[in-house]
Amino acid sequence: MSVIRRLKRRVNGFEISTKITLGYALCFVVLLIVINFAMWLGVMTALYSPAEKTIRYSMEQIKKILDELEENYGTYNPNDFRGALVVGVVLRAVDERGEVFIDTDAKYPSIERFNKGILTDPPIFADSEFAVARIGSALVYRAQMDYTHDGETVTLYFFRTITSELTLFDNLEKFLLALDFFGILLAIGVGYVLSRRILTPIKTMNELAREIAFEKMSGRIPIGTANDELNELAKTLNKMLDRLQGGINKQQKFVSDASHELRTPAAVIKGYIDFIETYGTADEELLKENLKVIGSEAQNMQALLENLLFLSRTDQHRQKLNKKTLDLDDIVGDIMSKMKTVVQTHAVELTTNAPAKVFGDETTLRQMLRIFLDNAVKYTPAGGLISVASTLAGNKVLLSISDSGIGIAPENQTKIFDRFYRIDSEDLVSEANGSGLGLSIAKWIADSHEIKISVASELGKGTTFTLEIPTAHES
Ligand code: ATP
Ligand code: MG
Numbered sequence: 001m002s003v004i005r006r007l008k009r010r011v012n013g014f015e016i017s018t019k020i021t022l023g024y025a026l027c028f029v030v031l032l033i034v035i036n037f038a039m040w041l042g043v044m045t046a047l048y049s050p051a052e053k054t055i056r057y058s059m060e061q062i063k064k065i066l067d068e069l070e071e072n073y074g075t076y077n078p079n080d081f082r083g084a085l086v087v088g089v090v091l092r093a094v095d096e097r098g099e100v101f102i103d104t105d106a107k108y109p110s111i112e113r114f115n116k117g118i119l120t121d122p123p124i125f126a127d128s129e130f131a132v133a134r135i136g137s138a139l140v141y142r143a144q145m146d147y148t149h150d151g152e153t154v155t156l157y158f159f160r161t162i163t164s165e166l167t168l169f170d171n172l173e174k175f176l177l178a179l180d181f182f183g184i185l186l187a188i189g190v191g192y193v194l195s196r197r198i199l200t201p202i203k204t205m206n207e208l209a210r211e212i213a214f215e216k217m218s219g220r221i222p223i224g225t226a227n228d229e230l231n232e233l234a235k236t237l238n239k240m241l242d243r244l245q246g247g248i249n250k251q252q253k254f255v256s257d258a259s260h261e262l263r264t265p266a267a268v269i270k271g272y273i274d275f276i277e278t279y280g281t282a283d284e285e286l287l288k289e290n291l292k293v294i295g296s297e298a299q300n301m302q303a304l305l306e307n308l309l310f311l312s313r314t315d316q317h318r319q320k321l322n323k324k325t326l327d328l329d330d331i332v333g334d335i336m337s338k339m340k341t342v343v344q345t346h347a348v349e350l351t352t353n354a355p356a357k358v359f360g361d362e363t364t365l366r367q368m369l370r371i372f373l374d375n376a377v378k379y380t381p382a383g384g385l386i387s388v389a390s391t392l393a394g395n396k397v398l399l400s401i402s403d404s405g406i407g408i409a410p411e412n413q414t415k416i417f418d419r420f421y422r423i424d425s426e427d428l429v430s431e432a433n434g435s436g437l438g439l440s441i442a443k444w445i446a447d448s449h450e451i452k453i454s455v456a457s458e459l460g461k462g463t464t465f466t467l468e469i470p471t472a473h474e475s
Contacts, residue, residue, distance in 0.1 A: 017199050021191040028187040032180045039176075043169070048125040051141045051160045054086040055130070059145055059158055062091065066147055090159040096152060108159060109135050114142060138164040201230045205237065217245040257420040258308050261435045265301040269294050300433070307437040311419065314444050321361040321448060325472045328356045328397055332390050335369055345382040351389040356397045359472040360449045368445040371438040372401045372465050378434065379463070380405030397469040407459040416455075417443045 011019060061084035082104050085091055092111065093102035100111070117133035117140075126132045131142045139162040147154050163169065205221050212219055220241060221234040272290045281287050313319040336350040358365075376386045384404040391398050408416060408423065415421050422436040446453050450470055457463035 016202075017192060017195040020195040021188055024191040024195075025184060025188045029184055032183060036176055036180065040173075044123065044125045047139075047162050048123075048141075051162045052127055052130065054089050055141060055143050055158050055160050058085045058089040058091070059143060061085070062156065062158075063145070070149070088160055092157045092159070093147075094155045094157065096154070101154075102156075109140070111157065114140060114159070132162070134166070137167045138162075139166055198230070201234060205234060212241070214248065217241065217248065254311075254419065258304075261304055261420070262301065265297040265304070268297045269301075272297075304435050304437070307435065307441060310441055311437065311444075319364075319444075321364060323359055323361050325357050325359050326362055326365070328358045328399075328469065329353045329390065331362065331366060332369070332388065332399070335366060335373070336388060339373060339386075343377055343386075346377055346380060347383075347385045349385070349387050351387060353390050354392045354397065356390065356392055356469075357472040358397065358449075358469050360469075364445045365449065368442045369399075369401075371442040372467075375438060376401055376403035376405065376463070379403065384462075392471070395471050397467075397471055399467040399469060400464050401467075402462060402464040404462040407461050407463055408455065408457040409459055410457075413455045413457060417453075 011022070014022070062081060065080055065084055081091055081102060085104060090105040090108045091102060092100055092104070092108075094100050094111070113135060114131075114133045117135045119132045119134060122128075122130075122132040126141070129143065131144075133140050133142065141160045141162050143158045145156045145158070147156060201221075201224065208219050208221055220238045223234055223238070224231050272294045276287065276290055279286075310319065332350065332353050336348065336353075340348050373386065373388075380386065380403040385402075386404075387402045389398075389400050389402075412423050416423070417439045418436075419440045420436040421440075422434065443453065445451075446467065452468040454466045454468075455463065456466070
């Protein structure tokens with residue numbers, strides 16, 4: 001048991017190619033042994049069986065003649081014996097004194113010679129009642145039978161040659177053994193070379209995987225021409241690397257953009273503090289103004305950090321949504337009435353607010369609406385109009401947020417949803433500062449509520465964002 005376990009542990013430590021080769025060679029050896037054994041068994045049975053049968057038949061015939069002789073003694077004719085024997089079977093009768101008095105083939109090897117050649121452990125095919133002797137290059141079978149007449153017992157010997165071509169069989173056996181040996185060597189050699197060849201791509205993959213690091217993701221596994229599983233695996237791994245690299249690049253860009261965005265408010269705050277430190281706090285008016293700027297920058301920074309944290313939660317699938325059936329008209333009405341009181345610079349109107357139930361997370365839905373409304377105010381010069389309408393269309397609510405602002409050029413209408421994307425424009429309203437995260441957050445919220453966003457905009461005329469919000473199924 002422990003030998004097997006030790007062997008198993010040993011084999012487990014081998015390379016796959018060695019394991020395949022060993023397994024393959026083992027199967028081959030077993031197959032060779034089975035084939036050789038079957039061949040040997042077949043040949044031997046074919047040799048022994050007819051010899052045995054003819055001897056037995058001849059013995060029966062002779063016995064019959066002897067029984068007849070018992071009755072009509074004196075009509076004995078040695079030729080009767082010869083005729084009763086099957087061709088190839090030789091009969092010899094020996095009297096009590098050891099003298100041969102019947103011999104159907106005088107040229108056949110003598111009994112003494114046979115006795116000298118008797119095999120002490122005859123082959124398993126041989127009948128145990130028979131004796132087998134090796135005489136020169138021949139194998140000979142012998143059966144014996146005692147016959148008593150008038151108080152005298154004679155012994156009858158029956159001989160039959162099993163094969164006279166023993167050397168041929170010996171040679172054949174040696175030849176087969178040599179063939180087996182070379183066959184096994186060949187199997188091991190070919191198996192080893194083939195398995196090495198097959199497994200080379202795995203080695204390459206392993207080496208490459210060892211080299212790939214966070215900073216060095218450019219390496220890819222070479223794809224061969226074969227259309228096999230290993231190439232398929234290499235392709236899959238390469239695709240996985242592409243995805244990982246894409247993700248890492250995005251992450252790195254996000255970190256660098258975020259740091260860049262945070263630098264501005266931090267620098268402004270530092271500048272104003274330096275100013276206060278240099279010029280003192282004597283001028284109260286100036287101090288108040290400076291503190292106001294610092295406060296507003298700190299607020300910007302806080303808003304930016306909130307946005308960054310939100311996006312990082314969405315990236316990690318950690319942003320929680322507490323979805324319920326909501327009255328959308330209540331939410332829209334509430335946001336709009338607050339907006340009317342806060343926004344003094346623009347005209348704000350809610351033209352229609354159809355009663356509608358939606359299924360969603362109230363906090364993020366409000367956040368999404370505020371993002372669109374903030375933008376509408378931010379990118380519309382003072383005096384402009386911001387108009388909101390919510391209408392029902394089938395099983396959807398169409399919520400449109402329109403402004404009479406600077407508009408968005410067609411080529412930018414898809415890009416505005418990208419993180420940190422802001423349009424560089426000279427018409428930009430002076431205080432329109434931001435980091436370009438608002439719409440990417442709004443897009444995430446919309447996607448997680450199956451809300452479709454469409455943009456219609458014309459430069460200099462205004463923009464309308466339309467949200468198609470599925471209504472909640474009444475249950
Ligand atoms: P943030 O919202 O993070 O403070 P932001 O407003 O610049 O910054 P987004 O809300 O994502 O970022 O908007 C991206 C860009 O799309 C804006 O910079 C602006 O150029 C353009 N944009 C968005 N809404 C409008 C609009 N209503 N009219 C004109 N341009 C708009
Ligand atoms: Mg915005």
